[in-house]
Amino acid sequence: MSSTPAAVPEGAVLVRPLLASDWPAVRSIYAAGIATGQATFESAVPEWEAFDSAHLAGLRLVADTGSGILGWAAASPVSTRDAYRGVVEHSVYIAPAARGRGIGRLLLRALVASAETSGIWTLQCSIFPENMASLALHQAAGFRVVGRRQRVAKMGHGPHAGEWRDTLFLERRSGSAGTD
Template sequence: MTAPFVRPLGEDDWPAVEAIYREGIDSGHATFESSPPTWEGFDAGKHPDLRIVAVDDSGVLGWAAASPVSGRPVYSGVVEHSVYVAATARGRGVGGLLLAGLIDIAERHGIWTIQSSIFPENIASLQLHQRHGFREVGRRERIALMGYGPEAGVWRDTILVERRSALWPRDGNVRSESSG
């Protein structure tokens, strides 16, 4: 069996991506969404260059994708992302492979901030993000009412995490090499 690797996520991957997304939804600790979107909805909402799958000989093991947080030009380098790993592939480094791949592609496309909201109960995701340079920005208490599953009717907290690119200066002033 070949080692897992990442490649761009395309429409042909949608059945596997949708099934993995549904597994995450069914866990009750991955998203507020109660069902996956259609391919057209997914495709329209994601940055076209920031969506990947991890695959091996058995097929798609997981996926990662990012969406712009705003259409305003000042936020052009800020995205919100998701990482989902199939239940059968968890604990094999697939999440790390996906997150590292997404970070690499995002930086090559001028993204300076990658963020996500994670349920505090999703310890594995919080630890994964910390290992990849994300920091906890804050806790959003009772940010939304869960509409499905065992947590239906419960106001849920999320942890906001972000990763700032090392390629962008912390003071926000992008300088060319000639601007001393």
């Protein structure tokens, strides 16, 4: 018997907008990602109101099986300045039991498509170099490593608490938005 999870068939999961009613499941998935110490420098999940106000309504998605949320993706503006209106930073989080099953690919593909139709010309993110799964996911979706930020911040929680951490900075440029 193989320990590798089976890929989720495309029709088995609906990627749809993240609703306020999804917050308990999204919060749980976010907390699980924080606990790994490989997903974010954040040490606690924000309250719904803070999450809601920080993320763009049209760029918040969940992967839903009808019986549960398997993951989420969301994007935030990088600046309030008009010149950066088409640049967002995004996150993708997958429930521990759903990792390795193609959920991240479905969410990231849908987020890229939503960003394209919203006029977003750059999606960007920071990934810990040790998070090979996220790095591979993003590179397969057309993201490129722009640079490495060395010792950018000290981890305040989890298995790397007290350690200075590097991040890789990735971006994906639109093929249609911002090409003028």
